[in-house]
Amino acid sequence: MAFTDGLRDQLKLALENLNRQMPRNPKVRILSQGKNKISITPFEPSPDPINLAVLKREVSRRWPMTGLLDVLKEADLRIGFTQQFQSVADRQSLDESSLQRRLLVSLYGMGTNAGLKRVSDSRHGISYKELLNVRRKYIHKAALQNAIGQVANAIFTARNPAIWGEGTTSCASDSKKFGAWDQNLMTEWHIRYGGRGVMIYWHVEKNSTCIYSQLKRCSSSEVAAMIEGVLRHCTDMEIQRQYVDSHGQSEVAFAFSHLLGFDLLPRLKAIGKQKLYRPGNDMPGDYPNLDPVLTRPINWDLIVQQYDEMIKYAAAMKKGAADPESILRRFTRNNVQHPTYRALAELGKAVKTLFLCRYIGSEELRQEINEGLNVVENWNSANSFIFYGKGGEVATNRLEDQELSVLSLHLLQICMVYVNTLMIQQVLDEPDWLGRMKKEDFRALTPLIYAHINPYGIFELDLDERLPLKVA
Numbered sequence: 001m002a003f004t005d006g007l008r009d010q011l012k013l014a015l016e017n018l019n020r021q022m023p024r025n026p027k028v029r030i031l032s033q034g035k036n037k038i039s040i041t042p043f044e045p046s047p048d049p050i051n052l053a054v055l056k057r058e059v060s061r062r063w064p065m066t067g068l069l070d071v072l073k074e075a076d077l078r079i080g081f082t083q084q085f086q087s088v089a090d091r092q093s094l095d096e097s098s099l100q101r102r103l104l105v106s107l108y109g110m111g112t113n114a115g116l117k118r119v120s121d122s123r124h125g126i127s128y129k130e131l132l133n134v135r136r137k138y139i140h141k142a143a144l145q146n147a148i149g150q151v152a153n154a155i156f157t158a159r160n161p162a163i164w165g166e167g168t169t170s171c172a173s174d175s176k177k178f179g180a181w182d183q184n185l186m187t188e189w190h191i192r193y194g195g196r197g198v199m200i201y202w203h204v205e206k207n208s209t210c211i212y213s214q215l216k217r218c219s220s221s222e223v224a225a226m227i228e229g230v231l232r233h234c235t236d237m238e239i240q241r242q243y244v245d246s247h248g249q250s251e252v253a254f255a256f257s258h259l260l261g262f263d264l265l266p267r268l269k270a271i272g273k274q275k276l277y278r279p280g281n282d283m284p285g286d287y288p289n290l291d292p293v294l295t296r297p298i299n300w301d302l303i304v305q306q307y308d309e310m311i312k313y314a315a316a317m318k319k320g321a322a323d324p325e326s327i328l329r330r331f332t333r334n335n336v337q338h339p340t341y342r343a344l345a346e347l348g349k350a351v352k353t354l355f356l357c358r359y360i361g362s363e364e365l366r367q368e369i370n371e372g373l374n375v376v377e378n379w380n381s382a383n384s385f386i387f388y389g390k391g392g393e394v395a396t397n398r399l400e401d402q403e404l405s406v407l408s409l410h411l412l413q414i415c416m417v418y419v420n421t422l423m424i425q426q427v428l429d430e431p432d433w434l435g436r437m438k439k440e441d442f443r444a445l446t447p448l449i450y451a452h453i454n455p456y457g458i459f460e461l462d463l464d465e466r467l468p469l470k471v472a
Contacts, residue, residue, distance in 0.1 A: 003307060004300045007350055011279040011298070014357035015287050021361050022289040028360050032292045036272025038360065043367060049444040051436050058433070059423050060452040066419075068386070068412065068455040069108045075415035076104060079154045081147035085138040102126055102134040110139070110405055111412030112455060113389030141400070144407035148213075149234030151414050155209050156236060158418070160425050163445070168206050172243035172372040173226050175199045176380040177218070178406075179393035186399060188218040198394060200383075200406050203229035203239075204376040208417055208448040211235045213410045215403050223253040224325035230262055231318060241265055243372035251348030252331050252341070256324075258351045259314035265355070267369050277353045298350045306343030313340070378448055379413075385450055386413055413448075420447040 022030060027041040076082050082103045094102070105126055109119035116135060120128035156167065179197045180187045186198050201222065203212040212233035214225050226248045230239050241263045249266035257264035268274065276290060280297035287294060303310075316322040331341040358365055384392050387409045394402050424447060428434045437445075 001304050001307070004303055007347075008279045008281060008298070008300060011277075011350055011354060012282060014354050015276065015279070015282070015290065018357040018361050019287040019289045025361065027363055030290060030292050037292045038272045038274060040271060040360070040366070043363070043370070046443070047440040049438075049441045051438065051441045052444055054436070055424070055427065055433070055441075055445075056449055056451060058427055059420075059449070062427070063423060063452055065454040066452055067457065068112070068416070068453055069104070069457070071419045071453065072104055072108055072111075072412060072415050075151060075154075075418050076100070079151055079418070081150045081411075084146040084150065085143045087137045088140070089137050099134070099138070102130055103138060106131045106135050106139060107408050107411060110135070111386065111408035113387045113392065113395070113405065113409075115389060115395075118389070139404060139408075141403055141407065144404065144411060145234050148407065148411050148414060149211075151411065151418055152209050152211050152235040152237070155414070155418050155421055158421060158425075159207070160428075163425060163428055163442070164207050164421075165442075167237075169238055169240035170243065170368075170372060171203050171205045171211065171230070171237070171239045171241070172376040173201065173203045173229055173248060174245060174373065174376040174380065175201045175216070175222060175225070175247075176383055178383075178387075179391070180402065181393070181395060181397050184397040184399065184402075186215065186217055186402060190218040198402065201225040201229065202376055202379055203233060204379045205237060206372060206375055208375055208379060208446050210379055210410060210414055210417075211237055213406055215399075215406050221325055221328055222248045223250050224323075224328045226253070227256060227260070227317065227324040227328075231260070231324075232320075243267070243369050243376075245373060246270070251345045251352060252328065253348070254351040254355070255310070255344040255348035256314060256317070258347065259310060260318060264351075265359075265365070265369050265372075267366075267373055268359070271359075274356055276356060277349045299346050302339075302343045303347050303350075306340050309340045310344060310347065375446070378446065382413060382416075382448055382450060383409065385453075386416070386455055388455060416450065416453065417447045420449055 022028070029039040031037050031039055082100050085103055092099075101124060105119055105124060106116060108114075109116045109131065116131040117128045120126055120131050161167075177190050177193045177195070177197050177199055179195060182196045187196050188198075189196050190199075197218065199216045199218050199220065201214040201216050202210050203226075204210045212229040214228065216225055222244070226242065226244055230242055233239070239262055242257065242265060244264065244266045246266060246269040249264060249268075254264055274293070275295040276293050277295055278297040280300060282297075313322075313327050317324050317327060331338065331344055359369075394405055396402055396405070424445070428437065
C-alpha cells in the first residue's frame with residue numbers, strides 16, 4: 001500500500017540520518033543505562049534584546065495610559081467588527097451610532113469581567129438596562145467568533161513584513177485555568193493547579209495573535225481541543241505546524257495530525273524515556289548508535305487493515321460531522337482492544353518516531369518549539385491584566401454567559417494586539433528607530449505589551465466636590 005510504504009521509507013531514512021549524526025552531535029547523548037536513555041543539553045541563553053525596553057518606553061511616551069476602551073473603539077473604527085453583531089429580534093429600532101456605542105461598552109464590561117452594571121451610567125450616558133438589552137439581542141457566540149476572526153485577519157493584513165517577518169503557518173496552543181462558580185456542569189476541580197474552575201484553550205500564532213479560543217472542562221482532552229482549534233479557527237491563516245506541550249500530544253494525536261495534514265510538534269517533558277520504533281524492513285545492527293532507545297517494529301499490516309476506518313474518522317473531524325472530543329473519547333486506553341484504536345496507535349508510533357528523529361537531531365527545531373510555546377505563555381500572562389473584574393473568576397453558572405465572557409476577553413485582548421501592532425510600526429517607520437533594532441530585538445519583539453494601557457478607566461479626585469450627606 002502506497003500510504004504505509006511511503007511512511008516506512010521515511011522512517012527508515014530518518015533513523016539512518018539520526019544514527020549517522022549522533023557521534024557528531026555534542027548536545028545529545030544516548031545512554032545505555034538508567035531509566036532516562038536520551039540526554040539533551042539545555043539551550044544556551046539567547047542574547048538579551050538591548051533595545052526593546054527603549055522601544056516600549058517610547059510607545060508609553062507617545063501613547064501614555066491609553067484606555068482599554070479606547071483601544072477597543074479604535075480597532076472597531078478601523079476594522080468595523082461591530083457590523084458582525086446583528087439583532088435576533090424581528091426589527092431594529094436603534095440607529096447605527098447608538099448601537100455601536102452600546103456594543104463597545106458592553107463588550108468592554110464583559111471582556112474585563114467588570115460587568116455591565118459597573119460600566120453603565122458613566123460619561124457615555126448609557127444605562128444598565130440599555131446595555132442589558134444589547135447584550136441579550138446582539139451579543140452571541142457566533143458573532144463574537146466572527147468579530148475575532150475579522151480582527152485577526154486585519155492584523156495579518158496590517159503587519160509590515162520588514163518588522164514582523166513573512167506570514168507564518170505556525171501556531172502554538174495551551175490552556176489556562178480560570179476560577180468559576182461551581183453550580184454548573186463545566187466547573188471541575190483541577191488536579192494539577194488545584195481549585196475549582198474551567199479551562200480556556202488558546203491557539204496563538206508566533207506574533208501573539210490568538211486565532212481561536214475554547215471553554216473546556218478541567219478534565220477534557222487537550223488533544224481534542226488542539227485538533228478543534230486547528231480545524232475550526234475563523235481566520236485566513238493555514239496551520240501547518242502546531243506546537244503543544246506534553247499534555248497536548250499522544251500517539252493518537254500524532255496519527256490524526258498526520259491524517260489531517262499538519263505537523264504536530266510537542267515539547268516533551270519526559271524526553272529521556274522516549275522510544276524509537278523500527279520500520280520493520282531493517283536488519284539488526286543497522287542503527288548501532290541508537291540501539292539503547294530502539295524497540296519493536298511497527299505493525300504495518302494493522303494500519304493497512306484499518307486504513308479506511310481511520311480515514312473515515314479523520315474526514316468526520318475535518319467536515320465537522322463529529323467534534324474531535326467525541327471521536328477521541330472512543331480511542332483511549334480504556335478501549336485498547338478496539339481495532340481502529342490499535343491501528344491509530346501504531347500509526348502514531350511511526351509518526352512520533354519521525355518527529356523524535358528530527359527533535360533529537362536538530363537543536364534549531366527544539367528552539368523553535370520552545371519559542372512558539374513561550375508566545376502562548378505570554379498570552380496567558382496578559383489574561384489577568386484584562387480580565388481583572390471579580391477576582392478574575394467567571395462569575396456565572398450559565399454556559400452561554402461563560403462562553404461569552406471568554407470570547408469577549410479574547411476580542412478585547414486581540415484588539416490590544418492590533419492597536420499595539422500599529423503603534424510599534426509607527427515608531428519603527430522612522431529610520432532612526434529602525435536602525436537601532438538588532439537581530440535579537442526583532443527575535444523578541446511582540447505586540448502583546450500593556451505597560452502603556454490603562455484597563456480600568458479614568459479616576460478623578462476633586463477635593464471641592466462632596467457627597468450629598470448631612471453634616472453630623
